Amino acid sequence: MPELYSMQFLLFLAAVLICYYAAEKLFPRFQWVILLCASLFFYTWAGLPYVVFLLAVSAACYRASHIFAEPGVSAENKKRVMVGVLLLHFLILGLFKYTGLFRRWSGWVIPLGLSYYTFQSVSYLLDTYNGKQEAAGSFWKYLLFLSWFPQLLQGPINRFGAMAPQFFRSRKFDSRLFRKGLMRYGYGVLKKYAVANMLAATVSHIFTQVDGDISGCVVVFGILVYSFQQYTDFSGGIDMVMGVSELFGIEMSENFRQPYFAVSLADFWRRWHISLGAWMKDYVFYPLALSKPMRKWTQHLRRKFGMQWSRSLPAGAANIAVFFLVGLWHGADLHFLVWGLFNGLVIAVSDCMAPLYRKVNLPKKGAGIRLFRTLRTFIIVNIGWYFDAITDVRDSFICLRNTFTRFRASAFAGDILIYQIPYRRENYMIAAVALLIVFVVSLLQERGVDVREGLLKKPAVLRLCLYLFCALLVLMAFPFAAEAGGFMYANF
């Protein structure tokens, strides 16, 4: 697979853009065919055999959606088709994601974008089954929705209803939108290459050498670095692919909304990997929380214990199940499951305690309380990262224990040397400057400012200086990167 900044990819992108906007003049009704051809070409770039799975999922789901629309088919048969196609999706996903044996036997790797297109396809399947979405007009149109090349690398998980009207209308070149797309791509490059890649080895070197003596201050440093590395890696990659998609005038689902400004853990999960959270809410949380046994349990709790418990316990239990699945989606490893359960439990307990919070007479508005809640949430999120960044649960607990019992702040300068992090001071300086830019942009976005629109209104000289400064940071970063530039959320 070519890197998103490689010359190969940029040439491919330029060729597709030229063809796409030329097609608007030649055959506007079929402009989308260029996108489909480009997406299939991109997919085969990652390996021809994997196209089979994409085609199988697309064909089964497309056919099923038309069976749901046929008046002569009984409800029972429609349900059978839905369950069968659903199983096919998860069979393919499970085979690749959770059976190393299959991958070793076949010699195959996880197909590009498997999780993302599986989730997209399942949402379409269930929405057409429930009558919330009309079936796609043609198989090829549906195939484009699943294979749209910018979304294959690391999402977001798009919905057919939001994408179809954008794909299938003719589109003239719009220089303003195009420049905004370029800006977003560039912002993603800055995040990924001037921050994430400057920090990656710090995390890997610290947390692969955990022993009982590890200092709490080193652990906290590693976890903080991880929280910024992971955010800039994932959201930077998303910015890049969103930017690429916007060059074609196509806006995909937002995946991040300044998550580290969240005021509670539940709020954090409404701002982080938004498209996965929304998918889990619509297709796992609600169906589970509103299943017959759960409804009965809710009503029983309401009669016995009143409103608060009937509200918090069933929804909390369904939420824990959701986070268990989110953990499992990250990988069939114990640490991911503990991490998922930690998040689910904290949110459930927090909801149970809501009446208590209401009784404590804390101010509801104001900068002070907002800052307090944001910092509290940041700490809780970072405790969760102990079970995400560290791959051995025993090591996670050792690190957590030593954070509180063996902090040794004064010994940091000596202790950090043990881990032989292959970085120089320049790494952290580049990352710090780029992070400052990300912080300012995020702060403006949190206040509702459209940063890109605002920038376009500034004088050209100022914009040029800003772009050159960011480009310089990225160029300076490349020689200092200790690890190759893959994305953390690719290959899911």
Add this chain to the structure above:
Amino acid sequence: MEELLKVLGEIRPDVDFAGETALIDDQILDSFDMIAIVSAFDEHYGVTVKPADLVPENFNSAEAMLAMINRLKK
């Protein structure tokens, strides 16, 4: 409508259900509230709201919720 406002007020006493028109779009209600509301509708009005009905158009205001309840009653 008054009965509905009373039911909703028991679930989220801090929300002005009579005046709000973007309860979902402005993220005033979260998914836990939605489950509590659906369960309350089940008990008070005898209607079964399905997961597919949990869309912003049905829950953005008390008025929209009432319209949905009346639709489901038929």
